[in-house]
Amino acid sequence: MAEFKHGIKNGKFMDALERLAARKSWWRDVLRDRELIIAVRKEYLNVYWQGQSIFMARFSGGEVVASTHPKYLLNPDISGQIALRGELFDMKTLEPKLLMRNYDSGVTLSKMKKAAALYSGEEKQGVHVIATSNPSVVDVEIAFNANGVADVGSIPRLDIAAFETAEEGVDLVFWEAKLFGNSEVRKAVVNQIKKYQKVISASKPQILDSYRCVAGNLVRFAEMSEGTRNVSRDIQRVADNKAKLSVSEANVGLIVYGFDAPQRDGLGKIMKDRLQTELAGLNIGKHRIRFKGKPKGLRFN
Secondary structure (H helix, E strand, O other): OOOOOOEOOOHHHHHHHHHHHOOOOHHHHHHOOOOOEEEEOEOEEEEEEOOEEEEEEEEEOOEEEEEOOHHHHEOOOOOOOOOEEOOEEOOOOOHHHHEOOOOOOOOHHHHHHHHHHOOOOHHHHHHHHHHHOOOOEEEEEEOOOOOOOOOOOOOOOEEEEEEEEEOOEEEEEEEEEEEOOOHHHOOOHHHHHHHHHHHHHHOHHHHHHHHHHHHHHHHHHHHHOOOOOOOOHHHHHHHOOOOOEEEEEEEEEEEEEOOOHHHHHHHHHHHHHHHHHHHHOOOOOHHHEEEEOOOOOOOOO
């Protein structure tokens, strides 16, 4: 059966994060950096920079345990030349400064971001810009389990989840984001959205339970940040149980970006018209298909 579980329900984990936020630490640095995205998973969290998870944190042995990929610890400030002696590179002088071995609050995080940016691409950078520009965003890089859902098979991660004011409360809306030059916009994206719709339909109760919990987690993180981070009114309302949260297969949108005016008026118009026709057959309205030359400034609400 399809399964979807997000949210930190362990109060001891949240309390430990709050204690960590009160002192010099990687977590306090993350909370005070509004450019970073905190994504809540099933009793753990990821911290994203331009699509790269530079921290993963769990609760283990009564404390917060964080980890990162070794590639984000490569010192981005290394310069100079390395001698090649025969078939061996002379690493003796390089090894002490090759990796960042200690976390120095206020210094190391910026270096990790610089190192992580080397592994990002234009599409992920655009997603990051969109997500950090919208306080209604509740998640990024969303993985769905399609086990037991017919005709789905493998399914890629969805890019963004956000809350949106609705007549009867708050809607949870998922967004797939593509570069204009990505061939999937012309070929695979409609089928991709069909898959998302099937999994959402099969997992609605779990999805809603998950994002009600995530809303509460995000509010708590904002409080820990002492004013640096904020959440939208809809996230606050859901966290406070003052608004009903809903999810629908029709609320899967598509964002296409990374084009200039001639592309917009030429191939872009043709692509948008075709997508509107095809997605209309999936009960997705025109307002869920967003074409924008540059991702900066794109707002959901």
